[in-house]
Amino acid sequence: MRHAGVMLLIAGVFFAFASGLAGCGSRSGPGLDTGPGPATTPATPDTDPRDAMDSGADTAELGAEGFGEGELISEELGSGLVEQPRATERGPLRTIYFSFDSSELDDVALRTLEENARWLRQHPDNSAVVEGHCDERGTIEYNLGLGARRARSVRDHLVRLGIDSGRLRTISYGEERPADPGHDEMAWSKNRRVEFQVLEP
Amino acid sequence: MKSVHSTDQLDAIRPRGERDARPAPARLARRAQRGGLRSTPGFVLSLALAAVLAGAAQAQQDELTGTLRATGARRVALAVPPTEAGTGAGLTGAAEVFRVLRDDLEFSGWFGLLDPRGEGRIAAGRLADARAWREVGAAYLATSRLESLGDRGRFTVRLVETSAGEELLHKTWGGALPGDLRRLAHVAGDAIVEALTGRPGIAQTRLSFVSVHGEGKEVYLMDYDGARVRRLTSTGTINLSPSWSPDGRRLTFLSYLDRKPSIYLLDEDGTVTTLHPKGGDLNAAPDFAPDGQSLVFSSDRDGNTELYLYELATGRETRLTRHPAIDIAACWAPDGRRIAFTSDRSGSPQIYVMSRDGSETTRLSWQGGYNESAAWSPDGTRIAFVSRIAGRFEIVLHELATGRETIITSGPGNKENPRWAPDGRHLVFSGNRDGEYAIYTIRDDGTDVRRLTRGAPAETPDWSPPRS
Incomplete structure (x- = not known):
């Protein structure tokens, strides 16, 4: 077989999202489940914060993303660039x-x-x-x-x-x-x- | 310049929506007129579009999908008022998730988004009222709310049709805050697109590319909108042309890690495998078959750059081309039966198509002296490639059924390496109109060009498959 394993550094730490955190339950969130009709979303739900999070409606948790998650590059690409090596005429053989x-x-x-x-x-x-x-x-x-x-x-x-x-x-x-x-x-x-x-x- | 393609200007491409809006029923036309009279410059709806939009508003969801397909209408009048900052959520987070969600919906190209506050014609307290939005011309209303507790967040979206009030979508997604804020918006954006069009959205897709780093070029990844850029490799050498596996879990690319250009696989867990450590001095331009079981690539192992098939499970290789010309840059048809590639067998680089066993080769591009870098559209009907036109490289779409070719790019600089988004309505490419090469996205009709990268040169982008 020709496969030769070569490990590269993956820039970033691979992490899975903690699932099942408190507050991701199973019911529709208040304020958004009033059905068809006007005033479907009250501007300010008058529920306790805990209730709001604990009574989540079939919350679909985001899964882990492939290829890692860490080291996001917030600056422009290539910040701190190294000068690129320039090919030069070299040695006895001419270009x-x-x-x-x-x-x-x-x-x-x-x-x-x-x-x-x-x-x-x-x-x-x-x-x-x-x-x-x-x-x-x-x-x-x-x-x-x-x-x-x-x-x-x-x-x-x-x-x-x-x-x-x-x-x-x-x-x-x-x-x-x-x-x-x-x-x-x-x-x-x-x-x-x-x-x-x-x-x- | 003598135009060698059937259309030379972007504005020669007729928006499909306008073409098909005309036969709208009288009832719909009346409504459109009403909407049109009310429209102010700030509204994105044109009269013609409104006809289709209003028509869509009358339909049930599945009928809408049918309507969109039948008419080719591109924009549905959608109201997306500001995301409500619910329990525990700060205004900043709500504003950010709202901005990303709106941008996703705008980018999708399906919607005419109304002003988030109805241009002041809707009372603040009625921004979640479907009937209020209906009165200002919205066919659909998507309300959203962000809640958070500690570092967990929940994003809820509700989508209703404005005339009957029918609920088409009501769903909540959870993730970490603030790290998942953009992903929460993207997953919701895709759900709205799918609910209204029946097709998956692309807001959760990602782009691979290479960029200059240190003394080499490394493989990078970013969201489809250019956010969350990260570097995947640290090789200190040249890496090129990362290309996605159909399941989105691997990238294949060319690297000079072993001093000469060879093909590697990068798994999503970070494992790197080399495929061809020994054969030939050049192994390049790999592309995954649609079934993920094999790669097509180029190698000079037999004395000249030819195309080969590599079966991943067995390592078995099959030579596909036998020609003294350069045969390179192969890409699969989505059905896996044919392969498009670049060859200079005619004396200049041109696009060819062959069957997957290397037989039945036909030349596809006949206009112009320099055509390269083919990319087959996801629906199989078109091939994008790069064509040298008046000294610059432009992106051309070739319709396979008719042979009609459309130049979709213009303006300064070169545009190279087109690759399709999985929605078949957008492409990504690298271009140097602003100086150094950067990654851009574009609609397939040549509109909505967006520059995604800044700084060091970025090249050879590829668009990931939809997230499963």
């Missing part, structure tokens, strides 16, 4: 860039990949993670697929250039790890990319 919704390797990409392949041949003990990324346009799920295809496209070309596929693992980050957080073509063109993370032997 490959793509057109919108494309995983095709253009001339620049092909030349860069030849250089990257040369480095990998010179360092046979290193392996690399090939990370596929997209710009923010398009939906998150489709971009995961597109990032995967970009990564595969790069990996497959490196294999054609003689690199052992066992040294290249692909991962798609979709639009989740932009190199440039901007929202224009300038930023997008930097985000449609495949980056390499070199792994030491």
Whole structure:
């Protein structure tokens, strides 16, 4: 079986509502059960508070809610945000860039990949993670697929250039790890990319 | 821009109520006219609506349901005077529960809510008097009262039809105060909706989504109205696309917990299970089958992003697509027989539909060069998806019977990831019209857009099933 249990912290304490608390009885509440007609709800019921609670009408107690109840977030989302890690050009392998919704390797990409392949041949003990990324346009799920295809496209070309596929693992980050957080073509063109993370032997 | 869809503007969508109000019987029309003459700008009733509303007022409850269905009328004239602060209850609590209840009823889209005090035309002492409300045009009256003892509260609602005085609902709910105040209002709101329409309300439903937190994105939950936000995971990594099980007791989502995107299940008790720890570098976009027994998801384990079926009881997997294109973002038809998904096999992403065994694939979207993120409506008649129109992503509803497509969003920014409410009359989506992505709800006719989240970006919402 593939199931592997992993416990996550559930933010919040799961609690069941105490049931059967005093005062949740079985009869219709005063003031609301006068039947059809005018003046169905007197403005001020002249009953004892105890009676009011003790004489409840078929009170349906709210059950427990799934997924816990605690730690409600009263402030805005992300209060106290940590600065997001920015992907940067790193290591000896150079980043490959793509057109919108494309995983095709253009001339620049092909030349860069030849250089990257040369480095990998010179360092046979290193392996690399090939990370596929997209710009923010398009939906998150489709971009995961597109990032995967970009990564595969790069990996497959490196294999054609003689690199052992066992040294290249692909991962798609979709639009989740932009190199440039901007929202224009300038930023997008930097985000449609495949980056390499070199792994030491 | 050349419109590629059959309608390009929100106002091109005719409210169903107006269309169907015309053949109202003379008797009803007269009453409507009377109501219309009396109407002041503060009243939400229009003349045309009042015809239907008054008609509904004459009917018995089951007939009302029939009337609503037959005419498609969207608004019933409902009076909801302020919640009475009963024994032991403070005015603040009563005011809060009243505000939430009214908002639930307003949001449902079924009702034209009259001014809570009848615009001063009803004496304060008669606000619970059905006949007084009838005179100002209300077809139904919902009175309510909050009582409390210590930290326990009881919320009682009584719903009557105003002309015959027939009682349609009289019920009391109990919970903890102040923690359950909103839930007490929601459960009562749903009961009123169900009593008047025969359909369950959605005030007790919840929305899952992800939001930026720390160095990652975590799974969050909130009420359908954006209240009571809470974070469910603390993984420190990226989590995406939480999606509800049909019983509302589990969420399936994608997480980078194991460094690469894999599929996980989060139980309501907090247990997390991973489904595919090893196969492929990408396992994504899971969606529960309507029977809860299996998931459809995408994986690149066979060298390319394809759709697979995963049976939860046995762990058995079946490959559904065989195509060198990206096949992803699958969603089930409510009858469990078909699956809609995104594929770029035509050269650009488009929506396709296939049977649950992967056969009989047909292309659904033909307009525009970029259509993604399909969501099947609960009644099975429509598919919502995202379409790139004039450089922006908008939400389109596709009617399966006619092929008619309607753009329901407009204005700045992108709108993505539509998911249906269980009532089939609302959708939730993520959009960035105000800058960062936030969660919004919208009526299926494009009206009543509400922003629910503030602060850090929030994305990939999904609407829970109704609370059983």
